[in-house]
Amino acid sequence: MPCYVRLMRREDIAQVTEIDREAFPTLWPPANYRRELENRLARYIVAYDEGEMIEEPEMKAVPQKGFSGLVSKLMQLFSHDRFFGDELSLSGRQYIFGFAGFWIMAGEAHITNIAVWEKHRRQGIGELLLISLIDLATELDVRLLTLEVRASNIAAQRLYSKYGFTQVGLRRGYYTDNREDGVLMSLENVTSAPVQADLQRLKQAHSQRWGIVAYRVAR
């Protein structure tokens, strides 16, 4: 699959919000990614398909007259784009498979989110996003990566464990929707030689398995 990673842009917000909505239905409304992109302390990335673009919706070729013509003109006038800016328009956008992000504070970064469209899961994309977050953290000289995950979310915990994250705490009843416990995990000494050597080994295995050739986070 031709899957690449780059920093998130405003034009990705509509797709990212949909992925968020699918992945975390109980956390409605989803995070405000427009605000996240303006946050100096936040970094968000997307995994995208360079080739596939989302197509323009088909336009009606027949000129409309009378009442239906008026309705169609009014719809154009009050379209989402006019009110909310271009990030709500999907057409002509690169297809997004998933996204992830963290907040940086004093040499430490807290992973706020990582999610992949359900139909694209188990194809190495979550791993690609996590590798890219660790690379970005290394570049920014972040020494400690932390996160919180639901106790029942075994898929995510396995992903984090695979990359060396260990459980460092438990917040009882942390999630307000169902009083589920929150597991605190962290990866220490991110920039150290042993952690970087493990990362290289995991990258190599991931590259061989999924045919990913480049791990650079494009700007």
Ligand SMILES: CC(C)(COP(=O)(O)OP(=O)(O)OC[C@H]1O[C@@H](n2cnc3c(N)ncnc32)[C@H](O)[C@@H]1OP(=O)(O)O)[C@@H](O)C(=O)NCCC(=O)NCCS
């Ligand atoms: C967690 C998530 C991002 C993983 O994405 P993904 O693209 O499916 O993950 P990958 O295919 O890259 O899998 C990488 C590793 O994650 C673990 N993993 C992923 N899905 C798993 C599952 N269903 N069961 C067990 N382990 C799983 C495995 O360790 C896997 O490595 P392996 O293939 O060598 O076993 C995805 O399940 C998701 O979007 N979940 C909903 C959102 C969410 O819960 N995010 C975490 C918030 S803290």
